[in-house]
Amino acid sequence: MATLHLTKVPAPGSAAAEEIALSAWRDGVRPEAGSFALVIPNTEDVGGLGEAIAAFASVILEFPDFKDGRAYSQARVLRERLGFRGEIRARGAIVPDQALFMMRAGFTVLEIAERDQKAFVEALGAYTVFYQSAADAAVPAHARRARLREAA
């Protein structure tokens, strides 16, 4: 099973990677030496951002409301179409039962509150069967069935 690094919300003043908003990048701001994160609003079609993300170690996608699922699509396009290999971080309103969906969509880091840590870890282990291909390494049920047929 792939791993999902659950991280705490960085405390004020801690040494988090420097963030550059997409709008700033479009205004000409560029990452310099060090590790930078690009913050992309969830209204953005990320399909055309290949050049931008190439310069970043991390992309931060936003969940203004836990019911707003646009960033799941963004994460899959970043991974599966643009081949982005860096960190994809989920920020905003996130509930534990979404953690597995996020991992499958290509997120690697969730920003959550300390007290929710246990619930998130539990939720990540709730399922062992997945039906569809997504951005993670999970083998869909149909492929596992095919392997069983071949082995038989």
Add this chain to the structure above:
Amino acid sequence: MYRYDHFDETLVRERVAEFRGQVARRLTGEISEEEFKPLRLMNGLYLQLHAYMLRVAVPYGTMSSRQLRKLGHIARVYDKGYGHFTTRQNIQFNWPALIDVPDILAELADVEMHAIQTSGNCIRNITSDPFAGATADEIDDPRIWSEAIRQWSTLHPEFSFLPRKFKIAVTASENDRAAVRVHDIGLVLRRNEMGERGFEVIVGGGLGRTPYIGETIRAFLPERHLISYLEAILRVYNRRGRRDNKYKARIKILVAADTIEEFRRQVDEEWEASDKGRLDWPPGEILRIRRHFAPPAFDNAPQESGALDAARAENARFDNWVRVNAAPHRERGYAIAQISLKPIGRPPGDISADQLDVVADLAERYSFDEARATHEQNLVLPHVRKDDLFAVWRALDAAGLAEANIGLVSDIIACPGLDYCDLANARSIPIAERLQERFADGAAAADLGELKIKISGCINACGHHHVGHIGILGVDKKGEEFYQIMLGGSAASDASLGAITGRGFAAGDVVGAVDRLIGFFKQARLPGERFLDAYRRLGPAPFKEVLHGDAAPH
């Protein structure tokens, strides 16, 4: 029919375990109702006017006798002895206690059933033709791809938090019995000139506050690409569907705002860029599913059944039931037997635990262990030998299930309305009951021919009033229930939306108004003409005249 393997069963069991934990946390107060709400909704559990309501998925409407008996058991043990079949081929239980729901889901898992994605802003239960595998007019069994879509859409990591709920219906027949043109996506399986199978893909249909007939986004999609193409549509919708107003969040609003041409361009662009080879379901998996839907071992019974003819000659009620409720089967010695859940004076779609057991027994003994739910809230025994129809009818009759009104004026679709529903503005069921009582005379109803009345208790249109030949919409007017009448709708292959006729009627005047419409139709119709066709031929004016012309409407 489809049977779970180890993987299907594991997933459903894992779902039950997860929800058991969530309910436990709610009952101890560890999580609030507000936090619990999205979790319970993911499992089909609504909080209604009086109690919780649990909606159980019946994938593409197909059930075995074992499943029917389990539904009866749940109705008996955990509810008040009955269940309610919905317009999406699902069944609802109106009175479960929260503490029991994990056990109910575990019992459902024992018979390969669940309540996953029967609510929430996700891809809902896949619906299909209730005559699938039994009718001669289909080119393949539509349940094969329905099952593939069921699996693909279950716990989909990208499409579980869409702008709004998303409904997909599949048919493989030109006679649309699945209302595909009023779904978010409708799929019609066809063959092209080369004999290859593919789908007409229809998008953006729907009822509710803003009804639309869906438009064709792709005339012929080779069936092997179905899953990747669905992913492309859903991704465009997930990215661009409105989220600022829940009443404008369905895909139909996006398609209408974009125009179908622009929406198609975006979907095609998305689809072309996608890795189809990885996303599409492999042929081996489709073949595996197909084997589950192999036709049962029909015998070579002759076209004519002496036993059937003799019983029809002797028993006029049976004869009438066969005429109205039986449909032609692909095998000459068989019939499709439809069971009306609209007995006069009962809420449409309701069925008791004992009746569920009766249908289970009949399915097991006479219909290769299969029954179906229809989007018109009736049931079907898909494969009954003509020789056995009389025995089936007698058992149905003894159980109060032999109403001979399929497709007739008293076969009314109605939502639960203000009697049960949190959203309703007016009652639906009492209006349905009064109309049924008025048109209870079977011979008179048969004389009227196909006539579909659909009733909703609010503008959310769960009773599909927009697509009723006669549609009735309950509204609240200064604290009083009023009913608007719409005419000319259809959810079949000739899909259309009804038009409002004018001012509404008080509850006590609805039956009289419908009576006047039908009285006029009887005078004006051509031989053999349906109400809908007469309306389309004559136009709304004369019908409005009889509704509102002389009486003083409110």
